[in-house]
Amino acid sequence: MDQYKVIGKSPPRKDSKDKVKGKVKYVNDINTVGMLHTALKTSPHAHAKIISIDIAEAMEKPGVRKVITGEDIPYIVGLYLGDKYPLALGKVRHYGEAVAAVIADSEREALEALDAIKISYEELSPVRSIEEAMNEDAALVHEELDTYQHIDGIYPEGDSNVANRTKIRKGDIDLGFEESDFIIEDTFSYPQGDHVALETRAAIAEIKEDGQVIITSTSQAPFVVRSLMSSFFNIEPGKITVTAPPLGGGFGGKAGIQLEGLAYLLSKAVEGKPVKVVNTREQDMMASPGRIGFEGKVKLGCKKDGEIMAMKLHYMFDTGAYADYSVNISRAAAIACTGPYNVPHLTCDSLCVYTNHPFTNAYRGFGHLELAFAIERALDVMADKLGMDSAELRKKNAIKAGDTSPTNSVMDENTGDLSKCIDRVKELIQWEEGTYIPLGENKVRAKGMGCLWKAPAMPTNTDAGAILTFNEDGSINLNCSIVEIGQGTGTGLAQILAEKFKMDLEKIHIVTDINTRVAPHDWATAASRSLFMAGRAVMEAAEDALTQIKETAAAVLRCPSEDLDVAEERVFIKDEPHIGLDLKDVVLGYVYENGNAIRGQIIGRGRYIARRITGIDKETGEGKPALEWTLGAEAVEVELDLKDYSYKILKSACVMDVGKVIHPDLARGQVVGAMSMGLSLATDEAYVFNSRGQVLNNDLRSFKIMRYGEMPEYLVDFVETPQGDGPYGARGLGEQGIIGIPAAVINALSKAMGMQLKELPLTPENLWRARKEENTI
Amino acid sequence: MKTYKDYEAINLSINGETRKVIIKHSDTLLRVLREKLGLTGGKPGCENGDCGACTILLDGKPVKSCMMLAIEAIDKNITTIEGLSNTEIQKAFVEYGGFQCGYCTSGFLLNAYALLETHPDADDDTIKEWLQSNLCRCTGYEGISKAIKTAQKKKAGI
Ligand code: FES
Numbered sequence A: 001m002d003q004y005k006v007i008g009k010s011p012p013r014k015d016s017k018d019k020v021k022g023k024v025k026y027v028n029d030i031n032t033v034g035m036l037h038t039a040l041k042t043s044p045h046a047h048a049k050i051i052s053i054d055i056a057e058a059m060e061k062p063g064v065r066k067v068i069t070g071e072d073i074p075y076i077v078g079l080y081l082g083d084k085y086p087l088a089l090g091k092v093r094h095y096g097e098a099v100a101a102v103i104a105d106s107e108r109e110a111l112e113a114l115d116a117i118k119i120s121y122e123e124l125s126p127v128r129s130i131e132e133a134m135n136e137d138a139a140l141v142h143e144e145l146d147t148y149q150h151i152d153g154i155y156p157e158g159d160s161n162v163a164n165r166t167k168i169r170k171g172d173i174d175l176g177f178e179e180s181d182f183i184i185e186d187t188f189s190y191p192q193g194d195h196v197a198l199e200t201r202a203a204i205a206e207i208k209e210d211g212q213v214i215i216t217s218t219s220q221a222p223f224v225v226r227s228l229m230s231s232f233f234n235i236e237p238g239k240i241t242v243t244a245p246p247l248g249g250g251f252g253g254k255a256g257i258q259l260e261g262l263a264y265l266l267s268k269a270v271e272g273k274p275v276k277v278v279n280t281r282e283q284d285m286m287a288s289p290g291r292i293g294f295e296g297k298v299k300l301g302c303k304k305d306g307e308i309m310a311m312k313l314h315y316m317f318d319t320g321a322y323a324d325y326s327v328n329i330s331r332a333a334a335i336a337c338t339g340p341y342n343v344p345h346l347t348c349d350s351l352c353v354y355t356n357h358p359f360t361n362a363y364r365g366f367g368h369l370e371l372a373f374a375i376e377r378a379l380d381v382m383a384d385k386l387g388m389d390s391a392e393l394r395k396k397n398a399i400k401a402g403d404t405s406p407t408n409s410v411m412d413e414n415t416g417d418l419s420k421c422i423d424r425v426k427e428l429i430q431w432e433e434g435t436y437i438p439l440g441e442n443k444v445r446a447k448g449m450g451c452l453w454k455a456p457a458m459p460t461n462t463d464a465g466a467i468l469t470f471n472e473d474g475s476i477n478l479n480c481s482i483v484e485i486g487q488g489t490g491t492g493l494a495q496i497l498a499e500k501f502k503m504d505l506e507k508i509h510i511v512t513d514i515n516t517r518v519a520p521h522d523w524a525t526a527a528s529r530s531l532f533m534a535g536r537a538v539m540e541a542a543e544d545a546l547t548q549i550k551e552t553a554a555a556v557l558r559c560p561s562e563d564l565d566v567a568e569e570r571v572f573i574k575d576e577p578h579i580g581l582d583l584k585d586v587v588l589g590y591v592y593e594n595g596n597a598i599r600g601q602i603i604g605r606g607r608y609i610a611r612r613i614t615g616i617d618k619e620t621g622e623g624k625p626a627l628e629w630t631l632g633a634e635a636v637e638v639e640l641d642l643k644d645y646s647y648k649i650l651k652s653a654c655v656m657d658v659g660k661v662i663h664p665d666l667a668r669g670q671v672v673g674a675m676s677m678g679l680s681l682a683t684d685e686a687y688v689f690n691s692r693g694q695v696l697n698n699d700l701r702s703f704k705i706m707r708y709g710e711m712p713e714y715l716v717d718f719v720e721t722p723q724g725d726g727p728y729g730a731r732g733l734g735e736q737g738i739i740g741i742p743a744a745v746i747n748a749l750s751k752a753m754g755m756q757l758k759e760l761p762l763t764p765e766n767l768w769r770a771r772k773e774e775n776t777i
Numbered sequence B: 001m002k003t004y005k006d007y008e009a010i011n012l013s014i015n016g017e018t019r020k021v022i023i024k025h026s027d028t029l030l031r032v033l034r035e036k037l038g039l040t041g042g043k044p045g046c047e048n049g050d051c052g053a054c055t056i057l058l059d060g061k062p063v064k065s066c067m068m069l070a071i072e073a074i075d076k077n078i079t080t081i082e083g084l085s086n087t088e089i090q091k092a093f094v095e096y097g098g099f100q101c102g103y104c105t106s107g108f109l110l111n112a113y114a115l116l117e118t119h120p121d122a123d124d125d126t127i128k129e130w131l132q133s134n135l136c137r138c139t140g141y142e143g144i145s146k147a148i149k150t151a152q153k154k155k156a157g158i
């Protein structure tokens, strides 16, 4: 079983000691003398025309250097669709949108000047929901949508609030429903919320005399920032350096481009001096993007025995006022629209819809979370109708190798084993003991399940790189571009390298601040593809370095390099292991006794680029957009008080097929953390809007996330069906643990209440309301 | 009563050292520690008293340093994460995965450390009552909870 030295073990994370001593430096920990600070003035309205902005008084305030408004920096920014200015220009489109920025000697002075900026608005009626946005005569959030620039593969619909529509057509939908014995149709939804990374976003920008732009930011994607900065502001890419230190959490919210552009423009306004922009918590929730809202209509047809025949899906995503990543979230949801099931006849329209809500971007799960909520809830409704155990219904339809995905690409031999995951999660949650257990008169325990699948949604040419250099003691510097965001991938990559060199992990040193000037190119730390793709690059870099090491040693030892092996910091002849050299004497060039030196230092180079991925057809969705699929099953157990609808989540279980577990403790940590986010989202997390579209809970006192003591017992296990092309067979697992959880919670509570719940968040008040509405029908 | 006006030099006792620092009377302790003294272990997660990322110890008691002024800390002993070394709770956090991104970690560690000093035999309810003042978004609290219980046992010599 244990053929590996380091893979599959759980050594301490590389950053452990610094993290428990407060020594890790995050962006906002950087303060230099002479750095200027900023504060943002934000909109009190959800939708309004900006009539005038008077900055005169603010300019006079102590310490203030400049006050900047949208008119000063009329650049179009926007990740995939150019729909946004760094500061609102002409019109504000959501509550909390940034309208003006003060640059001052200190943050305090900048903040104190905000009140002196006088803005007059003419309020417009806000688009307050997906439903309102889709109305024929809806107000338009973007009147000029059809003139906006956008990337290929997204399809904004001018003169409407639809920022993107992705279509999937597979099989013959009419036939599918004709052949179905049972059909259900329902709508499931949940409102917007926020990532709530504990570290708010921040960026520091400086422009050198020769035009070099130096950015340090809380970014999951420093290379994306470099390339977008270049295209938004017409700067040569080679003149931009972006550094991403470790992040205090991201969850997708720090992907794409965030405050970097604004920081650059503000620096430019003060002759390139270093300028720091930091979000307050409230601004992080309102002025920067949050979590997307969702409404999914599902029509599902099954045979008597539970075989799924057809799905007609209509997904609508509430992106808020700007599209950012969300046009790709709705697309990702289309690509994976059925969940991990084999569905022969299928249509799906997945829409990204503008409203006057705060805007949104990537969030852990990226569309898969939302579609799983709709599909998994619908499956439970169907199971009730069929009188069938819902886990059986899932197993019966579980997708497997040879089946086709919604985009009609064949699931290959690397497809994980969903049935096994379902069986194991049933054991963990003790499904067979019963999924509905009354406890006296007013209490009940109930269990619910939710399955998941996810493929990274990323460009077809997504890549990763690795560079290895060596130190005098034979230790290795591993230079990859995966941002440390809490997931500890650096440690996992070091394990892969240590395994290749059969070397102690202590002898591998990782680079923690990713700097685009020196680090190898890498798309982004997102989509749970880091360990897979950078892992492959590290394997190749290791091979490259090992070959060079053997060549040097072969010359010295006068033997063919094929006869050599490397382990325990030595290179030696395989069948005469006592003949060899210490790595430290080889890696910087070998020096003979007389001083002659040969070959010079070893530099290992590795790269990986996604294999055979394509776009999808505009009309049918056909294509192969997925690199790999991670499948899994999750379940929760709740205890509900039927008198006041308060409840506790007792257990939360997840079993995923991850191919190979590289670091069991870190893997478990990712899954548990993801489950906790899913539980918190399902039970409590949602923006509350008033009738004017203002958000009433934009701080951590009123926007409640899970606290200590509210967590359930977590049960985690893994199935290991190797991913043929993954490093040591591994595939992604960072986001996936969240995906099935909201569905599992609503399924469990539906069972407990004996009714079909359809909306999140599941606060006791909302449960009571749902019961009341049911009684009045 | 002593009054403080505009900018003023004060002495603070931090991690066993006396540090002289020039402050404005309305500066929060968190800002002074981070921006004037380079002690960036405490984090501004909300600056509104909601997240606990800024927690420090004041005469051994956990306090949210974003919610108090630096002048209020005069003549008190301040402990920040930089002053905590090799404690059982720090070791247990490493061993049991008490953190991922680390942003909440200083606050949790100081709070948990003070808890175990004050109530070495704290039961689950007491632990919960203390630690509910801190938020963590990454870990789901599993590792934190295991770490606290382990450190508690180690301290008791079990
Ligand atoms: S920063 Fe002090 S409680 Fe959040």
Ligand code: FES
Binding pocket: A198, A248, A249, A486, B098, B099, B100, B101, B102, B103, B104, B105, B135, B136, B137, B138, B139
């Ligand atoms: S470890 Fe990231 S917030 Fe706790």
